Amino acid sequence: MEIVVSNKASRPLYEQIVLQIKAQVMSGDLKSGEALPSIRSLAKSLQISVLTVQKAYDILQEDGFIETTAGKGCYVSVQNQDFYLEEQQKKIEGCFNDAIEIARMSGIPLDKLISLLTLLYEED
Template structure:
């Protein structure tokens, strides 16, 4: 896993790190139980402060993506996949709410809405 940070980004460095690690976990590049670089080694490789990496890791731990074991390092949390799936379901719910609202406004029946969803879902298979 390669992490790239930029001083020209609008996001703070710690957020850039946290987002890249979250993305690697969400897309399966990092799996539950996988070790992630130590705070010191990542700070050294990125030429940034240990405190910045520590803040990124604290954010990831607070969000449930990683676990830290004293003396052993940081690992992808076993629960991170469940957390990720829950997050994705919430995004889908938001889209469904918008679709239902549009259907109601335009008098589109529930059956037509379900048929459309089924058609779109099966189209990708």
């Protein structure tokens, strides 16, 4: 598992860790049941605070991406990838519904909304 963090990035360090681990789970680079580095070892390898890694792992556990077993460590959740994708799609649908409501109230046509989404998606 490779994680790279930067103090110069706009996102907090814990969020960078969360996003990278989620991406690795979603892509299949991290498999169900696979052990994650201990909080201390990841903090040491990234040269950051143990509390920062703990916060990242707590968020990953809340979101269902990892499971923690006392005395044994943290593992990628055994839930399948389809579950993760479904959860993410639900979040996106909620955001889209909000955007569509604003667009309709503002008189923004669908083609402009699609163009905006395409532009924003391809920007990163």
